[in-house]
Amino acid sequence: MNVITLTKHASTGNIIQGALQQAQVPDLHCFTVENPKDITNQGGDDCVVLVDWEGDTSLCVAYVKKVVENNKDSNLPVLLLSSKQNSGTTAEGLKAGACGIITKPVEPQALVDGINAACKRITSKQNKTLNVEFINPFIEATRTVFSTMAGMKVERKDLYLQKNSTLFGDISGVMGLSGEASGSVVISMKSKLALQIVAAMLQEEPGTEITADVCDGLGEILNMISGQAKASLAKTKYYFQISIPTVVTGKEHEIKHRQGTPSIVIDFETDKGEKFVIQVSLTPSSSD
Amino acid sequence: MKVLVVDDSTTMRRIICNTLNSALKSPVIIEAGDGEDGFAQYQKNTDVNIILTDWNMPKMNGLAFLEKVREVNKEVPIVMVTTEAEKQNVVTAIKAGANTYVVKPFTPEVLQEKLRPFLS
Numbered sequence: 001m002n003v004i005t006l007t008k009h010a011s012t013g014n015i016i017q018g019a020l021q022q023a024q025v026p027d028l029h030c031f032t033v034e035n036p037k038d039i040t041n042q043g044g045d046d047c048v049v050l051v052d053w054e055g056d057t058s059l060c061v062a063y064v065k066k067v068v069e070n071n072k073d074s075n076l077p078v079l080l081l082s083s084k085q086n087s088g089t090t091a092e093g094l095k096a097g098a099c100g101i102i103t104k105p106v107e108p109q110a111l112v113d114g115i116n117a118a119c120k121r122i123t124s125k126q127n128k129t130l131n132v133e134f135i136n137p138f139i140e141a142t143r144t145v146f147s148t149m150a151g152m153k154v155e156r157k158d159l160y161l162q163k164n165s166t167l168f169g170d171i172s173g174v175m176g177l178s179g180e181a182s183g184s185v186v187i188s189m190k191s192k193l194a195l196q197i198v199a200a201m202l203q204e205e206p207g208t209e210i211t212a213d214v215c216d217g218l219g220e221i222l223n224m225i226s227g228q229a230k231a232s233l234a235k236t237k238y239y240f241q242i243s244i245p246t247v248v249t250g251k252e253h254e255i256k257h258r259q260g261t262p263s264i265v266i267d268f269e270t271d272k273g274e275k276f277v278i279q280v281s282l283t284p285s286s287s288d
Numbered sequence: 289m290k291v292l293v294v295d296d297s298t299t300m301r302r303i304i305c306n307t308l309n310s311a312l313k314s315p316v317i318i319e320a321g322d323g324e325d326g327f328a329q330y331q332k333n334t335d336v337n338i339i340l341t342d343w344n345m346p347k348m349n350g351l352a353f354l355e356k357v358r359e360v361n362k363e364v365p366i367v368m369v370t371t372e373a374e375k376q377n378v379v380t381a382i383k384a385g386a387n388t389y390v391v392k393p394f395t396p397e398v399l400q401e402k403l404r405p406f407l408s
Contacts, residue, residue, distance in 0.1 A: 216299050230373075
């Protein structure tokens, strides 16, 4: 993560760096610059800019506009770093193109959360141009399978490109896809939701621990989601064949995808407020 | 009534068994986890009244299992219960000798309705 602080005060940059180090952000590189023209994609893809919202408001607005304009191709996230007494003018910064506000004095976790939220928002914005031809069938299939087999209404939330291989939950079903298009599909959730789903499928009371039966049930859910999505994608370049699902458990487990294949994550929420994700990585074989 | 249920998912077998237990009075249900085991069970239980089989399974898939059963028995009703929903797959299964086809996901009511002609 590259964090660029645009400020006249070197001490502000030091505070940001200290807070992020305290929050143990991995691969952290902090830079402090005084002029917006110095910010031109120097941070690469995994980068965020914090603009110190202090002093002349019109100058701060100009700075935000300059950073946004200079980096419009990379959709660089810009956050405002504002004290509470300056919060009355931050709306102008947001209007100029900033996507969030971090309040000073900076709390390490709030800073990390703010940066993560901004990066995710920017990624989602970029994803609006992604080809949804193969994503929508997975969304629709997820809704149908949860509703039909477990009597649960699920709502699609965010959709974004996966940045790392750590999954959301502590239990995940994984299925390889092959044929005219190839890749993988993953469903990941917390154990509590997996227990509820499988119990609902079997019309039983939920258990308390992940058993082989729960893993099997989650694999079958993934099987049905993939099967229905596959049928919707028949006669398209994204048509694929499914395989036998496998289930992985454990805190913060990782699943690697084939390099160069974009992996799209769809956040879902059940009517009881439980969250889970579907992650789809699919490329037409002809483009290999 | 004696029923053979072939599916690699224990959860799906239990869902199907629950439906059969609701629809039938004291059914005898034999379970198998793949096509190979399914055919072995069939050979031990050639008097089964109906067979329900998944398509995608390890060792031997449901289509190959269906074809093997049809080599020795052209009469026993065979129901494909599968995620393979494309029309071409339905046609392939029916041509191979499936009597009817149930696409997952399904509600117990849908499964019962599909099985009704074969359960009387």
